[in-house]
Amino acid sequence: MEEIIIFSNKNNEKLVGILSSPINQSRLKQQGVILLNTGLNYRIAWHRLNVKIARELSSVGYFVLRFDTHGIGDSEGQLPETSVVNLHVAIETGLFTQDCSAAIDFFIHKTNIKDILLFGVCGGALTAMFTAVHDKRVKGIIHLAGPVTLSSKKDSTLEHPWQAENLFKMYLAKFFNLKAWIKFFSGKTEYKNLFSSCIKVCLTKVEHIKNSRIKLKSEIIEKKTIIDELLNINTQFIKAFTVFKKTAREIIFIFPERDPATWEFKKVFLNQYLKRDAKFTKHYEFYEILNGNHILSDDESQSELLKSVMNWLERKFS
């Protein structure tokens, strides 16, 4: 069953959402789930992903809330008037944290369920972390494709190492293709893209070799490393995660394989911050959806997402 709900944030702005209630109340779960919107998309998320997730989770006994943060969707308020990149950075550094806290207050008041799981998609995953750091009512986080770097204008261009690597691999796959060589010698290849991607891939490999010799001296970041500067790492997120870790709460990181955010996550976060902390290993999981893209557009990826989430919930919280 779905119900339209309206609640206020700290600035008295009305936030609009949909609460999905379990059809079968006899299978009611002890945790509730709050879905956090991706970046500038409103509460339904990419191709209604949040609607599908909410309906699926409520069918197995969860109360699920999806809502619009201020300035987005049907909610009141305005976002700062600035460039899209700056808006994304604002979200990635906590713009919607207070709205999330207000959503938790409302959710508990409405359902009487006190244990909250935050399910954050892309930018929403960062909102989840920033909220959880200060709010012990959050018992776990589902972090879906949340970037660990700050947005920049370079992201969807060949300046980004993942984009270059991807394009390079595509050209490499055509190495033994006669038609591709005919195109190359007849002037029909996109030479700029081809050579840019080759150069970028080589440069990235050289930088990686240099960087792999840098050792981090402590968990808390004191200064940016060369990797951080290369990829504009989100140090606020890292700091928040460092605090979150100490509370021994559960988190699952789910990333689609074919996504620059995944590439960044593995390069700068998984190996450097997750795998190095032996005490935390039992509280986190990393799950990669093979062949999935950033928005998990295909049916198989979505199916795998739901399966992995349900599985994790069952193991950690039942």
Place this chain on the structure above:
Amino acid sequence: METPVYFRNNEERKLYGVLHIPETTRNNYGFIFCSPTFGEKTKTYRIFVNFARFLEKHGYCVLRFDYFGEGDSDGNFENADIESRVSDIISAIKFFTNRMQPIKVCLIGTRLGASLSILAANKNTHINALILWAPIMNLRAYFFDFLRGNLSNQLLVNRKIIFNREQLIEKIHGGQKINVDGWTISKQMWEQGETANINIAITLLKQNCLIANFIDYQSKSYGLVNTENLHQNINTFTYNPEFSFNDWKNYQPFPVNLFGKTHEWIQKNLN
């Protein structure tokens, strides 16, 4: 006052909507927004929220709603098509006029929503006026272009295209549902798009109508609106888009030129 609501379509399925009712005086025209579809809806959602609030401030009632299978309405995307969306527009008109009577109805349609508005106006006499932002005159061309998203994903996953557009269309005609950027195109949706003749349908309109031809969008194969055989009540203007339907690069939730031009026409023609 803004109130999210649920109402029922002709098949008793639940549709999500938001009613905007001015607190003071009300004009005798009300507006129903017919939204674009696919990712265009999510990219431009806030623009329609802001325009609805703008109209409400100027004394107009507004209903925004989600078609069956879209937004927060019931159903799955692949179970809706052109005809079901047109039917939902007519259900929205019924709901709106019952709530707000007496009221004259103006549809504000954008992209596919504009094309659907034209088809709805051919079927329903309760539509007194239309505002069409970037109507898609050739639905087949629009869907054909949209298949690009499927090709891009094939490149990403397989590093090559395995099924080209023509092969994808064959699959659709054979009853297979094709995924494009997370949206499923069904055989019904495709075939209804192929047969819908928006160019003919628009010549049947006699109501007051404003058409905004979006530069860069109309010039594609979706077709410029041919004003030759249109009724004298139909006005057009060329609009240089302040925002994009397909990406966040030009995020502009309050396109002042579009709102201003449209409001100017409303004040002159709808009273």
